[in-house]
Amino acid sequence: MASDILVVDDEEDIREIVSGILDDEGHETRTAADSDSAVAAITDRVPRLIFLDIWLQGSRLDGLALLDEIKARYPDLPVVMISGHGNIETAVSAIRRGAYDFIEKPFKADRLLLVAERALETSKLKREVTELKRRSGDPAELIGTSVAVSQLKQTIDKIAPTNSRVMILGPSGSGKELVARLIHRKSNRAGGPFVVLNAAAITPERMEVALFGTESAASHERKVGALEEAHGGILYLDEVADMPRGTQNKILRVLVDQQFERVGGTKRVKVDVRIISSTARNLEELISEGEFREDLYHRLAVVPVRVPSLSERREDIPFLVDMFMRQVSEQAGIRNRRIGEDALAVIQAHTWPGNIRQLRNYMERLMILARSDGPETVISADMLPDDVSDMLPKASAAGSNHIMTLPLREARELFERDYLIAQINRFGGNISRTAEFVGMERSALHRKLKSLGV
Numbered sequence: 325m326a327s328d329i330l331v332v333d334d335e336e337d338i339r340e341i342v343s344g345i346l347d348d349e350g351h352e353t354r355t356a357a358d359s360d361s362a363v364a365a366i367t368d369r370v371p372r373l374i375f376l377d378i379w380l381q382g383s384r385l386d387g388l389a390l391l392d393e394i395k396a397r398y399p400d401l402p403v404v405m406i407s408g409h410g411n412i413e414t415a416v417s418a419i420r421r422g423a424y425d426f427i428e429k430p431f432k433a434d435r436l437l438l439v440a441e442r443a444l445e446t447s448k449l450k451r452e453v454t455e456l457k458r459r460s461g462d463p464a465e466l467i468g469t470s471v472a473v474s475q476l477k478q479t480i481d482k483i484a485p486t487n488s489r490v491m492i493l494g495p496s497g498s499g500k501e502l503v504a505r506l507i508h509r510k511s512n513r514a515g516g517p518f519v520v521l522n523a524a525a526i527t528p529e530r531m532e533v534a535l536f537g538t539e540s541a542a543s544h545e546r547k548v549g550a551l552e553e554a555h556g557g558i559l560y561l562d563e564v565a566d567m568p569r570g571t572q573n574k575i576l577r578v579l580v581d582q583q584f585e586r587v588g589g590t591k592r593v594k595v596d597v598r599i600i601s602s603t604a605r606n607l608e609e610l611i612s613e614g615e616f617r618e619d620l621y622h623r624l625a626v627v628p629v630r631v632p633s634l635s636e637r638r639e640d641i642p643f644l645v646d647m648f649m650r651q652v653s654e655q656a657g658i659r660n661r662r663i664g665e666d667a668l669a670v671i672q673a674h675t676w677p678g679n680i681r682q683l684r685n686y687m688e689r690l691m692i693l694a695r696s697d698g699p700e701t702v703i704s705a706d707m708l709p710d711d712v713s714d715m716l717p718k719a720s721a722a723g724s725n726h727i728m729t730l731p732l733r734e735a736r737e738l739f740e741r742d743y744l745i746a747q748i749n750r751f752g753g754n755i756s757r758t759a760e761f762v763g764m765e766r767s768a769l770h771r772k773l774k775s776l777g778v
């Protein structure tokens with residue numbers, strides 16, 4: 325594994341020995357004799373690993389001070405200290421200050437290589453973990469302080485440690501899968517798998533193979549299905565309403581027996597799986613139409629949990645916007661921006677039929693579009709892409725030709741109407757908070773709304 329390694333030591337022979345040993349193993353090395361040239365080398369290209377002499381005599385910064393500077397700028401860059409005989413204590417304190425390890429002079433080539441490999445491997449793993457976390461994009465907790473979200477959090481905390489089957493109901497993109505993942509994380513199955521099976525994305529013919537796996541006596545071939553894969557953990561049945569009737573019968577049997585047969589197999593497979601299911605559809609309607617088995621519904625929805633739509637929790641929008649902006653900035657390497665009150669108000673007033681997923685995609689688009697403006701420019705309402713800023717009440721709300729044909733009184737009423745509807749939406753229908761924001765008495769606002777026919 326060739327890696328770019330920087331060797332920093334004031335003694336030329338040590339620099340040569342260390343880089344010689346590493347070069348022989350195929351690593352690429354650079355050397356620096358003092359702190360300033362080390363900083364310059366790191367600025368040129370951040371190495372994967374640094375070997376750093378503790379004393380570093382005759383240079384602006386000694387080894388420990390340079391370590392502090394490196395760690396402040398590149399907290400994840402591993403640094404191995406080279407310690408002289410008799411200053412182990414200093415080496416130990418360097419580890420406390422963020423060094424990965426130390427080697428003591430005189431050292432053996434084997435020890436040096438071992439430490440280098442381990443440091444490189446550890447930082448690679450750290451990177452992978454960070455990447456995975458970033459890709460998943462899921463926050464560790466539900467974002468928001470609204471009553472609806474606070475109640476949801478409480479419900480999650482209450483039901484997670486139990487083993488009961490949960491059915492999560494809520495519109496598309498509202499965070500059902502996130503809720504299921506949080507239940508998993510907080511349950512005693514957190515160490516076990518979390519397997520997702522999306523019934524809407526699998527054809528009815530493939531459904532049973534996906535769920536139960538296959539087995540062929542002739543070829544001894546075996547494919548593990550989602551139920552088996554989820555053994556000891558949780559199976560998340562997304563869009564369960566789309567499950568074919570035939571599969572519904574079979575899954576009901578699994579719930580009763582906690583065992584099943586693979587497709588084409590004869591052996592019973594015993595599993596210990598907690599099932600969480602979800603749907604955005606109206607199950608009661610589907611049950612009355614005979615599309616969904618009522619007894620299966622009762623088995624799956626021992627605890628029904630409702631996830632609110634975004635329009636039911638608009639007060640959480642500023643927190644979500646802030647999180648998504650930070651997330652996009654990290655993921656896309658775009659400088660984070662500030663968003664103006666006016667833009668936030670428009671976003672808050674929008675209806676968001678695609679819920680949190682739509683808001684996240686929108687923020688991503690907004691950040692990318694706004695990239696060409698200077699990083700200091702605050703994102704204002706007029707910079708919002710049209711689909712959302714159309715919600716903004718403007719004098720031309722009824723079409724600019726139209727409003728120009730109206731007398732002032734009617735034009736003003738038209739504007740007032742749009743403006744107040746947008747503000748009421750923004751505050752989730754709360755008249756007191758709307759009144760406070762628009763600067764009117766609550767009773768006066770009521771009267772105004774009535775006179776405008778809102």
Ligand SMILES: Nc1ncnc2c1ncn2[C@@H]1O[C@H](COP(=O)(O)OP(=O)(O)OP(=O)(O)O)[C@@H](O)[C@H]1O
Pocket residue numbers: 461462463465466467468494495496497498499500501502503562604680681684
């Ligand atoms: N309260 C929340 N805080 C932060 N992010 C959230 C929240 N709820 C949902 N998200 C994010 O919104 C996106 C959509 O959520 P998720 O996939 O869980 O929705 P869903 O209801 O399962 O959607 P579908 O019905 O389409 O399967 C995800 O990226 C998720 O991380």
